[in-house]
Amino acid sequence: MSGAPACGIDFGTSNSTAGWSRPGLPALLPLEGGKPTLPSVVFFHAEDEHVSYGRAALTDYLAGYEGRLMRSLKSLLGTAMIDDHTEVAGRALPFRVLLAQFIGELKHRAEKAADQSFSRAVLGRPVFFVDDDAQADKKAENTLAEIAHAVGLKDIAFQYEPIAAAFDYESQIRREELVLVVDIGGGTSDFALVRLSPERAKKAERRDDILASGGVHIGGTDFDKYLSLASVMPTLGLGSRLASGLEVPSAQYFNLATWHTINQVYSKKSWTQISDIRRGAVDKDKLDRLQNLVRERAGHWLAMQVEAAKIALSDAPQAVMDLGRIAPGETLTLHRPDFDGAIGELVGTVSRTVVALLKDAGVNGDDIDTVFFTGGSSGVPLLREQISALLPQARSVEGDRFGSIGAGLALDAVRKFG
Structure with a gap:
């Protein structure tokens, strides 16, 4: 067993990767179509019980196949939902089994790409799965460990994701640097303040080089959510009024704006509630759009349009969303200030987390040589x-x-x- 190779597994909220370090070769293994990333998405086909993963899952969903799309699976860790189940093709599927299916597929693809089986792995984890609750955070790590063992990983270790990113950066430098790693992922924002150098990289134990680490449960899917609530959900009735003068109930909109709760909107109970709201709504056109969305099971499609707009607004002053699937011929133009306003409070919390990290480490901001940005949402301009x-x-x-x-x-x- 001592000679068995070990891999690294980054099970991410939005994308996952697997790596195997060998001299002179790229560490990341190709997982789908020659690409090193596998989007953390599963699609269960209703007709033939086929399961597709990653980009193929998204393609099947957008092509209109009947079935169930599941995304942001990692967000279940640390929540009460992890011990619950969802319905797929008329059967109860425990969320733990769902995560095991995806992580097992990730391991299988890594092994196929490496032409090598893996029974040992270092798994990435956020600094906090759950903010301000050490017991819940430990339960989340234990759950991930149990799932990893269930899919055939006998020996596992965990590493904080920003520290893993620091090790990647360290492999590229030639002198010592004090580095703040800023990892803005799909579900969390994580930070590590680390002393890095080619000499330090040779050490087996790096604890003394890590001055501080921290994080907060805010990430790219939260940016999606609040952009959607601020700019998109109002076109479906959020914030509008009932004939009674009360505001339209918001629960369905929050479910639609949150990746891992979108499927809840498709239940018979939700349809009944939306129909009741529509009857009492002043602006029935907006509720008609909402009903169209539910009828078409287009919640994930809309969330993908919001995500695409978020990405576009990171590089351009405006983005145009196509609403044609739920409102034929209609578009919605979003502007950078709309995005900044929607996520301003979230970004403020992230910034305060960095300030607290530096204070805990006793380090002045001027002492830091390098900020190393990684994670899919690290390019958000306001952040x-x-x-x-x-x-x-x-x-x-x-x-x-x-x-x-x-x-x-x-x-x-x-x-x-080893």
Whole structure:
């Protein structure tokens, strides 16, 4: 067993990767169509019980196949939902089994790409699965460990995701640096303040090099959610009035704006509630759009349009959303200030987390050499601006937004397992 190779597994909220560190070869293994990322998505086909994963799952859903799409699976860890189940093709599917199916598929694809079986792995984890609740956080890690063992990983270790990203960056530098790793993933924002150098990289134990780590349960899916609630859900009736003068109930809109609760809107109970609201609504056209969306089971489609708009608004001053699937011929134009306003409070919380981290470490912002950005949402302009303002002397370095953690976990697997 001592000679068995070990891999790194980054099970992400939006995308997942697997790495195997070998001299002279890329660490990340190709998982789908030659690409190193596998979107963390599962689609259960209703007709033939076939299950598709990643980009193929999204393609099947958008092609209109009957079935059930599940995304942001990692968000279940640390919540009461992890011990619950969902209905797929008329059968109860425990969420733990759902996560095991996806992680098992991730492991299988890594092994196929490596032409090598893996029974040892370093798994990435956020600094906090759950904010301000150590017991719930430990339960989330234990749940992930149990799932990893269930899919055939006999020996596992965990590493904080921003520290794994730090190890990836360290493999590229030639002198010592004090680095703040900023990892803005799909579900969490995580940070590590680490001393890195080629010499330090040779050490088996790196605890003394890690000055501080921290995080908060805010990530790219939250940016999606609040952009949707601020700009998109009002077109479906959020914030409008009933004939009684009361505001339209908001629960269905929050479910639609949150990736892992979208499917709840398709229940018979939800349809009855929406129909009752529509009857009493002043602006029935907006509720008609909402009913069209539920009838078409287009919640994930709409969430993908919001996600695409978020990405576009990170590079351009405006983005145009096509609402044609639920309102033929209609579009919605979103502007950068709309996005900034929607996520301003979230980004403020992220910035305060960085300030607290530096204070805990006893480090002045001017002492930091480099800010290493990684994670799929690390390019959000408002977030970049606020963090850069805190660290005006530090240079900004772009990591592989979707690959730095997996590559760093592969390096750590060599350190931990040989």
